[in-house]
Amino acid sequence: MAVNISYQGCKHELQDGETILDGLLRHGQDMPSSCKAGACQSCLMQAHDGNPGSKAQIGLKDTLKAQNFFLACQCIPNEDLKVSLPSLADTTIPAEIIGKEQLCHNVIALRLKPSADFPCRAGQYINLLNESGSVIRSYSVANLSEQDGFLELHIRRIDNGTMSVWACDTAKEGDQVHIRGPAGECFYVAADGDKSFPILLAGTGTGLAPLEGVVLDALAQGHTGDIRILHGALSEHDLYHVDMLKELAKLHKNLTYTPCVLNMKHDKEGFHTGPLDQFVMHIMEPLDKKTLHTYFCGAPEMVNLLKKKVFLAGVASKNIFSDPFLMKH
Ligand SMILES: Cc1cc2nc3c(=O)[nH]c(=O)nc-3n(C[C@H](O)[C@H](O)[C@H](O)COP(=O)(O)OP(=O)(O)OC[C@H]3O[C@@H](n4cnc5c(N)ncnc54)[C@H](O)[C@@H]3O)c2cc1C
Ligand code: FES
Structure with a gap:
């Protein structure tokens, strides 16, 4: 039987297997959204009648779950629902x-x-x-x-x-x-108080933002294990915070920072030239895979490639943290 969604006083019928977001967009509603993959939470909605299902609540804070908030791009309901967009104030x-x-x-x-x-x-x-x-x-x-x-x-x-x-x-x-x-779960965790495990972080473009955050947090919490951060870019002028990260690495002997440039005209000291994924595998070689924590952020294709490669090389999936920056298609 067809499922109906009541939104702003109108009933909209969903097609078989259609998400609430796609259904409302198809009916001409102007809905906030971005990734359509459950990663950005921009399509947050609230159900007032009916159950949106736990799959549509993955990644939401418990306080939001308790109030029946859900992600419209992940919700294929089995029953009629009355829904609204959250108010800014709430x-x-x-x-x-x-x-x-x-x-x-x-x-x-x-x-x-x-x-x-x-x-x-x-x-x-x-x-x-x-x-x-x-x-x-x-x-x-x-x-x-x-x-x-x-x-x-x-x-x-x-x-x-x-x-x-x-x-x-x-x-x-x-x-x-x-x-x-x-x-999101891309943050520093000192499992059971241990701060001696190695950490490898790699990302492209503004994928550096969360990685820098994790490094600053790890150092502030007195992490003693090796921390290696690699920042990938197409060309040198796409890099940023190069001097800041070099200075930070000088202050902390367990931290190394390497900018990786895909297309560099001439070799330059302190820079790596070539594909980021190959360099990540090279840097990872001497590190203990059993305890290694990895963080990958930025372009989704690179994040997914790195996750797959380090998993196949022996890093436990619970120790692979990532945020692919999925955008609107
Ligand atoms: C969990 C998460 C964290 C994120 N963190 C960051 C962050 O720290 N910094 C950051 O800058 N962004 C981040 N993003 C991406 C960000 O949310 C936006 O998607 C991005 O800023 C684009 O939004 P916009 O409104 O400017 O573009 P939109 O109006 O959404 O349009 C984007 C359009 O650009 C096109 N497009 C898609 N990819 C590219 C590309 N690589 N180059 C050129 N055009 C493209 C597409 O056709 C798309 O329609 C993150 C995304 C996620 C899911
Ligand atoms: S989580 Fe639904 S659009 Fe990104």
């Missing part, structure tokens, strides 16, 4: 832009001061909403926000991208935004 808090810095030709750092307590682990991601709440995108937290008193995001400008073009070209200090979250 699920977000205002934040002020207190700083903006150009990190390289197409990446900015955006610093946000939340208007209320916003507990967050470095490396997790938050949802950034425009003023009306109609555009929602995810960005990873690159700093120790509770210690610093602000959240730092690294945002890459995507040509014609709704949020990233606004953030890079228009947003200015003093502007107000809304934030929701945090979410």
